[in-house]
Amino acid sequence: MTQKTDKEWRDRLTPEQFHVLREHGTERAGTSPLNYEKRTGTFYCAACKEALFSSDTKFDSGTGWPSFFTTIPGHVGTKSDYKILVRRTEYHCIRCGGHQGHVFDDGPPPTGQRWCNNGVALKFVTGKVS
Numbered sequence: 001m002t003q004k005t006d007k008e009w010r011d012r013l014t015p016e017q018f019h020v021l022r023e024h025g026t027e028r029a030g031t032s033p034l035n036y037e038k039r040t041g042t043f044y045c046a047a048c049k050e051a052l053f054s055s056d057t058k059f060d061s062g063t064g065w066p067s068f069f070t071t072i073p074g075h076v077g078t079k080s081d082y083k084i085l086v087r088r089t090e091y092h093c094i095r096c097g098g099h100q101g102h103v104f105d106d107g108p109p110p111t112g113q114r115w116c117n118n119g120v121a122l123k124f125v126t127g128k129v130s
């Protein structure tokens with residue numbers, strides 16, 4: 001995990017990004033342009049550029065936050081060790097530990113999971129899916 005001080009993160013991130021990624025904040029619903037992103041590509045951690053989600057796992061949840069039914073395997077960690085996901089499990093970028101969102105069990109097939117992500121914590125790059 002990349003270890004940085006709060007000051008180093010503040011220098012790299014916008015205040016909004018810092019609040020979500022480093023202070024477990026939540027952006028206001030419907031504020032992220034990534035809600036409407038439908039192109040093919042990859043969603044990266046805004047802090048450290050780790051690839052977290054592929055566009056082919058994104059779905060329109062209607063919640064106002066970018067949502068995915070699964071992650072890129074091994075790139076996202078959850079806060080607890082529960083084998084079965086509980087109703088509100090925090091998840092974060094495995095590389096820098098930055099908070100991304102919460103995962104719920106009311107998503108679509110094939111996983112039934114809804115990874116509800118703060119758009120400000122992601123950076124989208126079009127192109128081939130990682």
Ligand SMILES: [Zn+2]
Nearest residue numbers: 045048093096
């Ligand atoms: Zn990261």
